[in-house]
Amino acid sequence: MKTRVQGLAFFFLALGVGLVAGCGGSSGPDASGDVIKLGAYSVVREAFHDALIPAFQEHWKQKTGRVVRFEESYNASGAQARAIASGFDADVAILSHTGDMNQLVEAKRVSPDWAKNPTGGIVTHSVVVIGHREGNPKAIADWSDLAKPGVGVLYPDPKTSGGARWNINAIYGSAYLASKAAGGGTPDLAAVADLLKRVQANVVNMDASGRQSMSSFSERGIGDAVVTYENEILLRKREGKPIEYVVPEATLLIESPAAVVDSSVEKHKNREVATEFLAFLTSVEGQKILASYGFRPVDQTSPLLPEFPKPAKLFTMADLGGWDEVQTAVYGPKGLWTSIFSDQGK
Amino acid sequence: MASDHDQTGEADGINRLSASKWASLPIGRWLLMTVVIGWFALLILVPTIALARQAFAGGLAPLGRAMASEEFRQAFGMTLGITLVAVVVNTIFGVCFALVLVRQRFWGKTLADGLVDLPFAISPVVTGLMLVVLYGPDGWIGRHLETGGFRVVYALPGMILATLFVTLPFVVRGVVPVLQEFGVDQVEAAYILGAGRWVTFWRVTLPSIRWGLAYSMLLLIARSLGEFGAVMVVSGNLLGHTQTATLYVHDGIEGFRPEGAYAASLILAAVSFFMLIGMETFRKRLKASKQS
Amino acid sequence: MASVETTRSGGDTGLPDLVLRGMTLGYLGWMVVLPIIALGFQSLVAGPQAFLDAVLDPQAVHALKLTVVTALVMVVINVVMGTATAWVLVRYEFPGKKVMNALIDLPFAVPTVVTGLMLVLLYGPSSVLGTILGTYGFSVIYSQPGIVLALLFVSYPFVIRSVQPVLLELDRAEEEAAATMGASGWLTFWRVTLPTLAPAIFTGAALSFGRALGEFGSVILVAGNQPMKTKTTPLYVFGEIESGNKQGAMAVSLVLLALSLGVLISLNLYQRRWSLEDGK
Numbered sequence: 068m069k070t071r072v073q074g075l076a077f078f079f080l081a082l083g084v085g086l087v088a089g090c091g092g093s094s095g096p097d098a099s100g101d102v103i104k105l106g107a108y109s110v111v112r113e114a115f116h117d118a119l120i121p122a123f124q125e126h127w128k129q130k131t132g133r134v135v136r137f138e139e140s141y142n143a144s145g146a147q148a149r150a151i152a153s154g155f156d157a158d159v160a161i162l163s164h165t166g167d168m169n170q171l172v173e174a175k176r177v178s179p180d181w182a183k184n185p186t187g188g189i190v191t192h193s194v195v196v197i198g199h200r201e202g203n204p205k206a207i208a209d210w211s212d213l214a215k216p217g218v219g220v221l222y223p224d225p226k227t228s229g230g231a232r233w234n235i236n237a238i239y240g241s242a243y244l245a246s247k248a249a250g251g252g253t254p255d256l257a258a259v260a261d262l263l264k265r266v267q268a269n270v271v272n273m274d275a276s277g278r279q280s281m282s283s284f285s286e287r288g289i290g291d292a293v294v295t296y297e298n299e300i301l302l303r304k305r306e307g308k309p310i311e312y313v314v315p316e317a318t319l320l321i322e323s324p325a326a327v328v329d330s331s332v333e334k335h336k337n338r339e340v341a342t343e344f345l346a347f348l349t350s351v352e353g354q355k356i357l358a359s360y361g362f363r364p365v366d367q368t369s370p371l372l373p374e375f376p377k378p379a380k381l382f383t384m385a386d387l388g389g390w391d392e393v394q395t396a397v398y399g400p401k402g403l404w405t406s407i408f409s410d411q412g413k
Numbered sequence: 414m415a416s417d418h419d420q421t422g423e424a425d426g427i428n429r430l431s432a433s434k435w436a437s438l439p440i441g442r443w444l445l446m447t448v449v450i451g452w453f454a455l456l457i458l459v460p461t462i463a464l465a466r467q468a469f470a471g472g473l474a475p476l477g478r479a480m481a482s483e484e485f486r487q488a489f490g491m492t493l494g495i496t497l498v499a500v501v502v503n504t505i506f507g508v509c510f511a512l513v514l515v516r517q518r519f520w521g522k523t524l525a526d527g528l529v530d531l532p533f534a535i536s537p538v539v540t541g542l543m544l545v546v547l548y549g550p551d552g553w554i555g556r557h558l559e560t561g562g563f564r565v566v567y568a569l570p571g572m573i574l575a576t577l578f579v580t581l582p583f584v585v586r587g588v589v590p591v592l593q594e595f596g597v598d599q600v601e602a603a604y605i606l607g608a609g610r611w612v613t614f615w616r617v618t619l620p621s622i623r624w625g626l627a628y629s630m631l632l633l634i635a636r637s638l639g640e641f642g643a644v645m646v647v648s649g650n651l652l653g654h655t656q657t658a659t660l661y662v663h664d665g666i667e668g669f670r671p672e673g674a675y676a677a678s679l680i681l682a683a684v685s686f687f688m689l690i691g692m693e694t695f696r697k698r699l700k701a702s703k704q705s
Numbered sequence: 706m707a708s709v710e711t712t713r714s715g716g717d718t719g720l721p722d723l724v725l726r727g728m729t730l731g732y733l734g735w736m737v738v739l740p741i742i743a744l745g746f747q748s749l750v751a752g753p754q755a756f757l758d759a760v761l762d763p764q765a766v767h768a769l770k771l772t773v774v775t776a777l778v779m780v781v782i783n784v785v786m787g788t789a790t791a792w793v794l795v796r797y798e799f800p801g802k803k804v805m806n807a808l809i810d811l812p813f814a815v816p817t818v819v820t821g822l823m824l825v826l827l828y829g830p831s832s833v834l835g836t837i838l839g840t841y842g843f844s845v846i847y848s849q850p851g852i853v854l855a856l857l858f859v860s861y862p863f864v865i866r867s868v869q870p871v872l873l874e875l876d877r878a879e880e881e882a883a884a885t886m887g888a889s890g891w892l893t894f895w896r897v898t899l900p901t902l903a904p905a906i907f908t909g910a911a912l913s914f915g916r917a918l919g920e921f922g923s924v925i926l927v928a929g930n931q932p933m934k935t936k937t938t939p940l941y942v943f944g945e946i947e948s949g950n951k952q953g954a955m956a957v958s959l960v961l962l963a964l965s966l967g968v969l970i971s972l973n974l975y976q977r978r979w980s981l982e983d984g985k
Contacts, residue, residue: 104651112668116652140651149949154550154559155567155649170949224930226948272847272929275947279667283929286671288831289847306669334562408932409763442797449793450805452786456858457811460823467826510729517722525730527973531737534965536919538939539958542946543740546747546955553743578736610721632813639816642921642939646946659818659922666822666926678819685814692814693807 163229230277301361507584541646587629787864817922
């Protein structure tokens with residue numbers, strides 16, 4: 068009997084040793100040196116993880132002789148902003164849109180002056196495009212085609228995803244501006260709502276983030292069309308899995324912000340390196356790296372940076388009245404999309 | 414009623430007497446077996462094979478690359494570390510609490526007995542949310558920890574707490590029945606012979622519960638390796654820092670790196686398979702020790 | 706039985722016993738009771754109106770209905786197939802039986818997220834099976850049948866493992882007596898075997914139902930995110946946490962918690978009654 072107990076004890080001892088060895092091997096390097104905790108939205112993952120961060124580490128080493136280590140978290144923009152607002156101590160927030168950044172200002176995590184820099188707080192540009200299947204079997208060319216019967220549409224959930232906000236804003240904005248122009252300054256909101264409603268009815272699945280939505284389309288073969296960032300499509304091309312896409316005639320310029328999270332850098336005492344990282348993002352070197360991953364440079368006029376074709380009728384959030392106004396008109400309690408969405412399924 | 418009836422029933426009654434049920438007819442039996450085994454294959458085996466097939470579809474190279482990556486190793490290291498803590502803490506608690514439940518009488522015992530099962534009944538997401546409510550930066554306890562600079566949610570302690578919560582009942586549930594069966598005769602005999610509590614525990618009690626304990630510890634480990642929902646809610650999903658193996662799988666599928674997810678899933682599935690063999694062995698030992 | 710449970714008579718509880726009791730009960734209270742109280746308190750602190758608004762949100766109501774319905778469908782299938790499987794495992798001999806018996810518990814050992822991945826790989830639109838099903842206009846992934854399938858997988862062992870031991874101990878004499886008296890096979894099954902198995906079947910059903918109410922990992926991959934279509938309550942709660950609606954998440958969690966507790970308590974009461982009847 069005793070030997071059996073010993074055998075058993077040995078078994079669990081071995082298991083314990085194995086477990087300890089397992090984590091021993093993984094425990095990170097030293098705790099010294101600079102550390103930046105990055106809270107980013109999901110689609111910048113490759114650009115940051117594979118290229119920008121290594122480049123910055125090199126840059127920081129050359130400049131100060133110090134080593135900087137990164138702890139990276141990538142999540143849907145809205146979810147990431149919510150996490151930071153409710154206590155996730157990221158030092159630098161890279162979010163999909165200004166609306167999410169405003170949440171952090173409200174939560175007193177980010178200074179209200181965050182946008183007061185040469186690029187207005189914006190670090191990347193892109194446009195909203197539609198990816199489709201090979202040969203475009205459903206003949207998708209413009210937003211209205213997404214409302215055709217039998218077209219399975221993918222865009223993520225605007226509750227969590229910043230990408231979804233851009234996507235829906237692009238559809239909303241193109242219809243809004245067109246009907247405003249046709250109506251001599253007064254838009255026909257019923258027509259705008261009707262388009263949004265018919266597109267939403269075609270949505271196959273609303274993933275949590277833009278990245279998940281793209282992955283559903285390309286890895287799992289869901290849907291006929293995916294509304295997404297242009298850079299997501301260009302990234303797939305870079306990775307050797309190209310996806311055909313169209314840029315609708317009238318589409319929205321995506322402007323994604325970044326900011327230092329004051330409450331975190333005060334706690335971690337790393338404002339210097341965090342600020343430098345932020346500046347690096349909009350430097351020529353940083354912008355070149357981002358451009359190679361499909362992001363449009365913030366400064367479109369710089370001769371040092373690659374050029375991207377400009378869509379015929381490119382509009383911005385400012386043309387629609389800015390984030391706050393669209394927030395109320397579309398996603399507020401009585402907003403267009405909110406009412407369409409809560410009607411759905413009834 | 415009838416001898417007459419008995420007579421007529423006799424012909425096929427022989428068959429019934431030997432196996433004694435409707436499915437004893439060859440056709441019924443074969444049908445039932447086919448349906449049951451087919452269902453088992455469809456529900457359990459085929460999906461497992463689908464995973465293995467997909468994982469090896471691109472050859473071994475992508476799997477190897479995924480496994481060699483820093484993130485992959487860190488995710489598994491994280492999972493193992495959390496599991497180790499859960500095993501140690503909840504095994505000690507489980508054995509102690511089982512002893513209390515079986516050998517002591519006190520007010521509220523029935524309630525305490527029932528409370529142990531709660532973690533089995535609560536959705537993992539709700540578990541995570543409860544921890545956020547309690548330990549989040551504006552939570553009841555978290556508020557005070559935060560001022561002391563100690564972070565629970567979006568960090569490792571929260572993930573350990575979540576795993577401790579979901580694995581709390583296993584050892585208690587595994588050990589209590591064995592202890593009950595075992596009784597106290599030997600324990601009292603040991604006392605009479607002058608052995609102290611500690612000696613009695615190591616020499617008498619522990620050997621008697623060993624197989625039940627080992628079995629429930631394996632269940633605990635399996636659950637802790639696989640915990641996903643509760644951990645997901647409380648982790649900030651920092652690559653390599655608060656990302657466990659299951660979170661790594663989820664991250665891989667939802668992103669563009671399914672190879673990593675396949676490799677990690679394959680390892681997790683293989684580990685659970687070996688656990689299963691261990692459980693089967695321990696269960697047999699348990700049965701044998703009960704009969705002896 | 707009772708004499709075994711209370712070992713040394715209540716009087717001579719020593720100090721070490723008290724310490725052990727205090728520490729374990731303290732841990733239980735801290736780990737299990739405190740979080741539940743915190744959730745209950747925080748979800749009700751905003752007042753009954755806010756709580757009701759959150760719970761009666763059309764999406765929350767739909768999620769709860771979907772959760773209960775898919776769980777019930779799963780339970781019905783599981784009861785039939787689980788009982789049949791236990792029967793085959795106990796009464797018949799066939800090659801590979803031991804292996805199958807051991808593999809029954811696989812769903813308890815496999816992480817739920819891996820389960821979800823397996824199902825997506827097997828039935829997803831780009832898989833062989835998914836393509837075949839798709840041509841008949843039948844989809845599994847991102848649809849309700851997928852949820853039921855995931856639930857069936859994760860709760861597969863419950864009914865089998867509850868029925869198996871009872872079936873092993875079931876006195877065949879009764880069945881044989883019934884058969885000798887001329888009762889047909891079916892009649893014997895319905896009148897004699899099934900009533901004996903009923904408590905075990907009920908236990909297995911309740912356990913799998915409880916498990917299904919809270920299931921998250923496997924369902925999140927299979928169901929996707931379609932409010933009013935495939936969003937079950939745990940997914941809804943997760944979505945509300947992620948989108949910052951803590952009030953909604955807590956209120957709906959409390960309802961889900963109450964539901965699971967209800968299942969657990971009724972199962973406990975039922976088992977107590979059953980074991981009492983059994984005892985006399």
